[in-house]
Amino acid sequence: MEPKEEAPSDDGSYEMVNEDPNMELSDASSYELLCSEVSETLVLTDDEGFYNFNASDEEVIPFSSESAKGDVEIKGESDSDPTEEDMGFDTETNPDLEVQPVPDKVNKGKKRDLMTMLYGRSNYDLFDFPADLKLKVDIREVAKNHIIRYLPAKSLFKCRQVSKEWNKWISCPFFAHTQSQYFRKTSGFFQNSKYTATRFISLDDSAYGVPYPSLAFLPKLVSVKSSCNGLLLCQALDEEDMFYVCNPANNQWTNLPASGTFHGVDPKFVLAFEPSSLDFEPHYQVICLFSLPDNEVPVVYFDIYDSHTTFWSVSSEMCTDFDASDVTSDAIFVNGVAYWETKGGGLLAFDWKNGFYSVQKVPFCEGGGALTNIRGEVCYVSGKYDHATRSCVLDVYGDGVMSLKNTIRIPVDDVEDGEFVDCTVLANSCDDVVALVVKVSQLHKRLYVYHVKDEKVQGPVFFSHCEKLFPYVNSLVSLSG
DSSP states (O other), X not given: OOOOEEOOOTTSOBOEXXXXXXXXXXXXXXXXXXXXXXXXXXXXXXXXXXXXXXXXXXXXXXXEOSSSSSOOEEOSOOXXXXXXXXXXXXXXXXXXXXOOXXXXXXXXXXXXXXXXXXXXXXXXXXXXXXXXXXXXXXHHHHIIIIIGGGSOHHHHHHHTTSOHHHHHHHHSHHHHHHHHHHOOOEEEEEEEXXXXXOEEXXXXXXXXXXXXXXXXXXXXXXXXXXXXXXXXXXXXXXXXXXXXXXXXXXXXXXXXXXXXXXXXXXXXXXXXXXXXXXXXXXXEEEEEEEOOTTOSSOOBEEEEEETTTTEEEEOSOOBOSOOGGGBOSOOEEETTEEEXXXXXXXXXXXXXXXXXXXXXXXXXXXXXXXEEEETTEEEEEEXXXXXTTTEEEEEEEETTTTEEEEEXXXXXXXXXXXXXXXXXXXXXXXXXXXXEEEEETXXXXXXXXXXXXXXXXEEEEEEOSOSEEEEEEOOOOOOOO
């Protein structure tokens, strides 16, 4: 039976066609798919022996054991091949046990593209992998129980083709709940535009994506207002009081009831969502920061929608330091707190659960800056172009008091001397990347992404007609409950 085919677009989006719920690939086909999509933790040979892959020195290291029947340990190069008895398998006492042979060396031609998926596309950490796995364990069971939870949604849609069992497992709400906790990487950006439909820009077309066309499943044309851990907050273009919370990876959505409170002229919205093992159904909030036009003194109010109660409620806490018009940036939500940048170098933080706010100064910087999460810390990152080094210089301020802690340089060398270059840092609640939009004179904008863990730069990605970009996590978090 023919498997599902993928009709890709140029931005990593996809559309599944020819889908058959009874489809199941042959053992050989499912094995090839699994090896190409799931992980590079295990390196295979023609004899299908199991090996550990050391990411630091790119040498293949066989599993070995010092004890006769103990757990398998990961060690360095062994002097000789381990025997079946060394591995803890006794075929005389257990004749039904199938022992997979361990070959002398790895056939480089059979080496699977596994590590790339785990380290490049997921949150998987090699040290999380169980150390007591035995050679008799099938790779598909290992992947199902320990690996695929770390993969993004698009890769998981492909993994559903491995077998009927896998299709059922990945499709179940329990797995979606688990994956939403383990996969938390920035996968791409949704682009709002005045002239075209909302577009998804993927950071890896083969791994990250949403069904094409993105957001077409919503009942109205929308613009994205906020994004948080796999969910989007969208506002209808023709009805300002109509809001949707959705996950474009699975086309699930819910519309929010209208608030009974007037939100003034220019309200600011932020979606607050933290996946939790304690909440099987996603528990999220939408926080609206607003001011009333007839106030004689600056006052900021907070109207909060809670998905558990399905009601809006105005917080008793009011900020008298600013007016809503003083808030200049989109908010980020980190560890239960929403953060906004304000005019005059201020930072407004609001803890919705405990009902209090605080104000802090951020450094005055030349160039466009934004609040972003870096390694779990809320930082302020400013960007400016340096013609001398032909690079965008990103200054990172943090450590609680917003002091300069790091400087990042992103090469942008196709710029003439004296040419105007605009560098704009994007706000991001995820802690794995710092994103930068660069515009050279009247040319198209280009997106650069700095990966914090690897200290590598990805880009540029060229685009046009863009109002705002919103980071997105390719999660399976479900709203169907």
